[in-house]
Amino acid sequence: MxxxxxxxxxxxxxxxxxxxxxxxxxxxxxxxxxxxxxxxxxxxxxxxxxxxxxxxxxxxxxxxxxxxxxxxxxxxxxxxxxxxxGGFCCMPATKLSVAQMTKRYGPEETRRFFASQIEGIEFTRALIADNDIDCDPRGDGIFEVAHRPRAVGELKEYGETLGRLFGIETTLYGAEEFRGIGHDSAEQFGALKVSPSFALHPxxxxxxxxxxxxxxxxxxxxxxxxxxxxxxxxxxxxxxxxxxxxxxxxxxxxxxxxxxxxxxxxxARILPVISNIVTTRPLTSGELAAQSWKTDCPLVNTRRLLFYYRMLPDNRLMLGARGDLTGAPADGERMRAWMAKRVAEVFPAWRDVEIDHFWRGFVCISRRxxxxxxxxxxxxxxxxxxxxxxxxxxxxxxxxxxxxxxxxxxxxxxxxxxxxxxxxxxxxxxxxxxxxxxxxxxxxxxxxx
Ligand SMILES: Cc1cc2nc3c(=O)[nH]c(=O)nc-3n(C[C@H](O)[C@H](O)[C@H](O)COP(=O)(O)OP(=O)(O)OC[C@H]3O[C@@H](n4cnc5c(N)ncnc54)[C@H](O)[C@@H]3O)c2cc1C
CATH class of the missing domain: 3.50.50.60 (FAD/NAD(P)-binding domain)
Incomplete structure (x- = not known):
């Protein structure tokens, strides 16, 4: 007991x-x-x-x-x-905006936090290399994808802030340009690439x-x-x-x-939150071309209830989303069905592609x-x-x-x-x-x- x-x-x-x-x-x-x-x-x-x-x-x-x-x-x-x-090695580990963090802790401590986050990415990369850890590192940045037209302006401003305050390299792409290097989708209106990031097999x-x-x-x-x-x-x-x-x-x-x-x-210090992931069966080269998929980098969209997604080394789409407030298996089944529906809505060319894995776990948030x-x-x-x-x-x-x-x-x-x-x-x-x-x-x- x-x-x-x-x-x-x-x-x-x-x-x-x-x-x-x-x-x-x-x-x-x-x-x-x-x-x-x-x-x-x-x-x-x-x-x-x-x-x-x-x-x-x-x-x-x-x-x-x-x-x-x-x-x-x-x-x-x-x-x-x-x-x-999801295996995204990226930053920042906070739900505070740069402005909120600066207001609460001041510019110098905000800068130190972002420096520690970049150091964390390079530290994880070094741990893998120095200890010969075979975990499939891929990609040379993360794309933050605008899910609606007005999110492009927010991404532009965010990229400029990261560059100006913390020296972080970012590049903004319009929808057409991003189609040439990233992907197409029903929720793709341009993207911001943030460079110090990659993906791995967690x-x-x-x-x-x-x-x-x-x-x-x-x-x-x-x-x-x-x-x-x-x-x-x-x-x-x-x-x-x-x-x-x-x-x-x-x-x-x-x-x-x-x-x-x-x-x-x-x-009473933490709030565990369920994050869910689905993967599709491996996509053929024709199916990848149908959504103009070209990138190995991990991606997130600009929804607050965000999707995070990436193409796995064997061409399965992996997509993650938050949701479900119970953790009961029946609610897990509902999440799986909803996520399969969202894959079909966001990537219409893949609407009939089977989902072959679904799992979930806890991320951890706190009041700070x-x-x-x-x-x-x-x-x-x-x-x-x-x-x-x-x-x-x-x-x-x-x-x-x-x-x-x-x-x-x-x-x-x-x-x-x-x-x-x-x-x-x-x-x-x-x-x-x-x-x-x-x-x-x-x-x-x-x-x-
Ligand atoms: C579905 C999902 C997707 C995510 N995607 C990303 C992503 O792409 N990129 C990213 O950066 N982060 C992501 N995260 C978050 C990331 O996985 C975590 O922040 C990170 O793994 C935390 O590591 P940890 O060692 O602190 O915690 P955990 O890996 O959760 O380990 C804590 C361990 O403590 C053990 N434990 C708890 N209580 C006890 C006890 N009483 N006795 C013994 N053992 C105990 C648990 O069994 C558990 O294994 C994701 C999380 C989930 C669930």
Whole structure:
């Protein structure tokens, strides 16, 4: 029995691997990674085996010589969002506009945040190259596609802001020009290319990161949900179904899968949001030509309830969208049908193409609308990183390295950019979080029309 609480249907927390395109095309876990059994000890225990936890473990073990163990609830390492996302390595990990961020934190801290985001993209790229992680990196930028004519002006202004304030390279294309290098669609009125971005195979990246961490000495335990966390003298005691881990320090890297009542300091700080993905069967060269498809780059559109999409290496269209407030399997089926309909509406030439995979998972948002990284004020042996606002492929590995440096006593939390430093405010009336989300979805749908 556990006292832990979650916001969604239990199906969303089933530890079995999700039947995604990524699972179907990635090599399996290392057989040496097994659930925690019996009593064990380590210097640093990491809760969560996604990019944040794995990067923390890798850098603690390899750069700081720390004895570290990762406890992952899913039956496989990378079971959470890290193994099932769209694979867009892009920025920024925030829902604040540049103007809102500047108003709240000032121009210098806003600049530091954007610099850390670009650094995150280059850091993920370097992790892949330096550790020979085979994860199919593709594309040399991300396209933000105008879904209606008046969005072109917004993209133009956004591109100019990125260039002027942060030196980020962007190029604006009209609809005709973009048809020649990107694609055609019923919702394509031009696009902005933002250069420091690419796409990868997220699960291959997660498992590659895990193998690198394991080779550096980190112990990895899938199938090890932490159900209880106690303070025992100067140490932490983390209990799982079959084991107990004692640690001097703990890192919380659970992101949108964080259970409440595990540690009171983290309760009511996050709102997990379901993101859904479909893939089509492989498209023929004739079908690709029918929508003028030419690009390997990942793409998002300008809807607030955005679509993110890309062509996979075997010519399957992958399309992702938010929606569904329950996580119940029947609502998942409805999401799948709605997304198939949207593929047909946006790409009419592909209206009869079968959908062959559908899966979903949690992205993590918080009231500050930007990531949260740091060390607890009331317990300096607990560290955390979460809330990447659906943009963790660049941000989570970077955060893991920062947490490792903090947990090793080499960097101070005070040195983090103010935009991401410290815990976010708790949600008022946290039991109503999904109601707030429902209201936000209604408002966004209204603004998108
Ligand atoms: C469908 C989808 C599409 C996305 N697309 C993109 C994209 O294209 N680009 C992008 O940048 N981001 C994307 N994201 C977000 C991105 O995947 C996340 O930001 C990132 O993976 C977060 O990494 P993490 O390690 O912090 O969290 P996760 O990968 O979610 O890992 C957290 C882990 O903690 C474990 N855990 C939780 N509680 C416990 C406990 N008590 N005991 C043990 N383990 C526990 C969970 O099982 C989970 O595996 C997407 C997310 C989803 C779901």
């Amino acid at each position: 556990t006292n832990l609480r979650t916001l969604y249907h239990p199906a969303m927390y089933d530890p079995a691997p999700v039947p995604s395109y990524w699972e179907a095309t990635a090599p399996g876990d290392d057989p040496g990674w097994a659930p925690l059994e019996g009593d064990a000890e380590c210097d640093v225990a990491v809760i969560g085996g996604g990019y944040t936890g794995l990067s923390t473990a890798l850098h603690l073990a390899r750069d700081h010589g720390v004895d570290v163990a990762v406890l992952e609830a899913g039956d496989r390492i990378g079971w959470g969002a890290s193994g099932r996302n 699960l291959k990246f997660a498992r590659g990161l895990a193998r690198t961490a394991s080779a550096a000495g980190a112990r990895l335990h899938p199938g090890s949900l932490v159900t209880r966390w106690l303070r025992e003298g100067g140490r932490h005691l983390l209990t799982t179904a079959r084991g107990a881990l004692r640690a001097k320090r703990v890192v919380v890297a659970a992101n949108g899968y964080l259970r409440e009542r595990l540690h009171r300091d983290f309760d 609308l930007a990531p949260s990284v740091g060390r607890l004020e009331d317990d300096s042996s607990v560290f955390y990183g979460f809330g990447y606002h659906a943009n963790g492929v660049n941000t989570a590995p970077w955060t893991g390295r920062k947490i490792a440096a903090m947990a090793a006593g080499k960097e101070s939390p005070e040195a983090l950019p103010a935009v991401i430093r410290g815990l976010p405010a708790r949600f008022p009336l946290p039991a109503l979080r999904l109601k707030y989300l429902a209201a936000a979805y209604r408002w966004y749908a209204f603004k998108d029309d």
